[in-house]
Amino acid sequence: MHRHAVAQPALPDIDRRLEQAEQAGTVSGLHALLVSQRGKLAFAHYGRGEDESWGRPLGTVAFAPDVLHDLRSVSKSVVGLVYGIALAAGKVPPPEARLYDQFPEYPDLAKQPGRDRLTIHHVLSMTLGLAWDELTIPYGDPRNSENAMELALDRYRYILERPIAGEPGVKWTYCGGATALLGRLIAKGTGQALHDYSRRALFDPLGFGPSEWTTGTDGEPHAASGLRLRPPDMLKVGELVLAGGAWNGRQVVPSDWVKRATTPVVANVFGGSYGYQWYMGDFIAVTPPRSFHWVGGIGLGGQRLVVYPALDLVVALNCGSYREPGAEQSRIARAVISEIVLPSFV
Numbered sequence: 095m096h097r098h099a100v101a102q103p104a105l106p107d108i109d110r111r112l113e114q115a116e117q118a119g120t121v122s123g124l125h126a127l128l129v130s131q132r133g134k135l136a137f138a139h140y141g142r143g144e145d146e147s148w149g150r151p152l153g154t155v156a157f158a159p160d161v162l163h164d165l166r167s168v169s170k171s172v173v174g175l176v177y178g179i180a181l182a183a184g185k186v187p188p189p190e191a192r193l194y195d196q197f198p199e200y201p202d203l204a205k206q207p208g209r210d211r212l213t214i215h216h217v218l219s220m221t222l223g224l225a226w227d228e229l230t231i232p233y234g235d236p237r238n239s240e241n242a243m244e245l246a247l248d249r250y251r252y253i254l255e256r257p258i259a260g261e262p263g264v265k266w267t268y269c270g271g272a273t274a275l276l277g278r279l280i281a282k283g284t285g286q287a288l289h290d291y292s293r294r295a296l297f298d299p300l301g302f303g304p305s306e307w308t309t310g311t312d313g314e315p316h317a318a319s320g321l322r323l324r325p326p327d328m329l330k331v332g333e334l335v336l337a338g339g340a341w342n343g344r345q346v347v348p349s350d351w352v353k354r355a356t357t358p359v360v361a362n363v364f365g366g367s368y369g370y371q372w373y374m375g376d377f378i379a380v381t382p383p384r385s386f387h388w389v390g391g392i393g394l395g396g397q398r399l400v401v402y403p404a405l406d407l408v409v410a411l412n413c414g415s416y417r418e419p420g421a422e423q424s425r426i427a428r429a430v431i432s433e434i435v436l437p438s439f440v
Contacts (some may be wrong), residue, residue, distance in 0.1 A: 105137050111434045112139060121429055123396065125157045125411040126325040129435055131330035131405070134335060137435075140325075143414050148308040148320055158241045158347040162306060162322040166393030168308075169321035171272045172292070172331060174218065174371025175339075177276050178351030179295045185283035189370075193222075196279060200254055208258050214279075216262045217272045218370040219359040224256035225377075226269045228254070229363070233394070240270045244310050250278055266360040266368050270318030273371065277317030288315045300334065302327040314336045314362050319394070325412055332408035335389065336374075356389040364392075377402070377432065377438045386440070396427045 108129075115121040119279035124367075125145065129137040140157040147164060149350025157163065165172070168253075180186040187196055193212040203209060216222045231238040236245060239256075246252035253271035277288045284291045289307035297305055305327070308320035335356065340346030358367030358374055366375030374389045390400035409431055415423045 101225060105227050105438050108137050108434055108438050109139075111437070112430075115429065115434060121426055121434070122412075123413045123418070124428065124430065125163060125414050126410070126436070128325050128329045128410040130329055130333060131439065135326075135329075137438075138325075140400075143416050145324060146416060147306075148316060151164070157325070157412070159326050160303060160324055162304065162324055163328075164319075164393070164395065164397065165328060165391070165399075166319045166327070166395055166397045167175065167270070168391035168393040168397050168399050169268075169317065169319050170371045171391030171399065172296070172321055172434045173273050173276050173280075173317055174355050175316070175331070175334070175347050175352070176276060176280060176288075176292045176296055177218070177370075178339075178347050180280050180283055180291070181351065182348045183284075183295075186279045187214050187283075189213065189218060192219060193275075196253060196282075197250065200251055201252050204347075209219045209356055212262050215359075217275050218355075219264045219368060220266050220272050221360050222267070222272060223258060223260040223262040223264065224253075224267075224269075224271075225259040226267050226271060228257055228268050228270060243271055243274065245432075249274060249312065250324040251312070251315055263360075266362045268363070273303075273318035274314075277315055288317055290376070296346060297348065299329070300327070300330045300341055325410055328399055328412070329408055329410040332390070332399045332410060336401050336403060336406065336408055341411075353363050367421065367438060377436070379436065394423070394425045398431065400431060402439075407439055 120134045123143060125143060127139040145155040147153045191214050193214060194209050212222060226239045228238055230242045236242055243249045243252050253275060258401060270284050280291055281288050293369045303324050307324040308316050335352055338346055338349040355370035356372050357369050359369050363369045364375055373392055374388050377388055386402050386404055388400050388402050388406040395416035398411040400409045411427060411430055415426055
């Protein structure tokens with residue numbers, strides 16, 4: 095697969111449900127909503143509202159196909175695919191490789207008891223067993239592990255020196271630091287900045303327009319949350335996964351890596367499973383009662399990239415609910431997908 099075909103006429107029932115939901119206030123802060131089925135754009139909606147770039151206010155933005163938007167933690171899922179490309183090229187270590195062997199610049203950490211058990215598999219699946227808290231302490235608080243990493247003199251040492259809190263491979267702990275390590279391994283192995291290698295290996299083969307990857311004050315990329323793409327290009331990432339990594343007759347991401355990345359490794363705290371930087375779960379359609387498996391990326395503020403293989407369907411959603419409580423962000427995103435989009439395809 096792929097093509098990006100000319101958009102089909104907008105589905106009037108989605109338009110109607112979306113308008114009703116916005117008028118009722120059940121959906122707010124919607125910046126862009128794109129839906130494709132069988133590789134063809136079935137629906138596209140662009141709104142207008144306040145936006146930001148990794149916390150930097152952008153003011154009121156009129157969104158359109160050529161306007162970049164934060165992916166926030168959907169960035170993690172993109173990094174997961176790029177890692178697979180780099181692995182096939184022999185540029186990064188395989189999942190079974192020992193983690194601290196890849197960072198010889200920190201010999202003191204490698205000598206600490208128990209750290210020799212950690213592997214790249216644990217990084218990819220966020221099962222490191224290290225102390226890390228991004229979920230119970232709000233972002234912006236220096237006690238939040240992600241913020242503490244940003245403030246550290248050496249972000250990679252900060253991640254790798256976290257205390258051992260449990261057995262590796264057992265418990266899923268949401269960890270942007272894990273993705274930062276993957277980004278660092280990609281850069282070390284390829285000799286290119288994460289964004290540069292991602293452009294060459296993934297974005298350009300898919301025909302992306304402009305892209306950005308924000309960086310910290312140390313110049314290192316926000317690997318876990320800093321990618322900015324045009325909404326149609328975000329949609330293409332989901333279409334690539336749906337097609338098993340193939341695009342226009344070319345295998346951009348190895349098919350076995352796509353399968354591995356989207357195969358459950360561990361249960362996550364949100365009620366589904368987690369693979370290699372990708373979430374998965376089952377959506378229950380009420381009328382008629384049917385279950386549909388999905389894989390996807392989830393980002394702060396209501397960013398969602400969701401693939402429904404059985405429906406040959408991809409949904410890309412950008413919202414600006416960065417300051418809303420997490421439960422409200424999730425509620426809005428679920429409402430858009432389950433109450434507005436899916437009734438037209440189930």
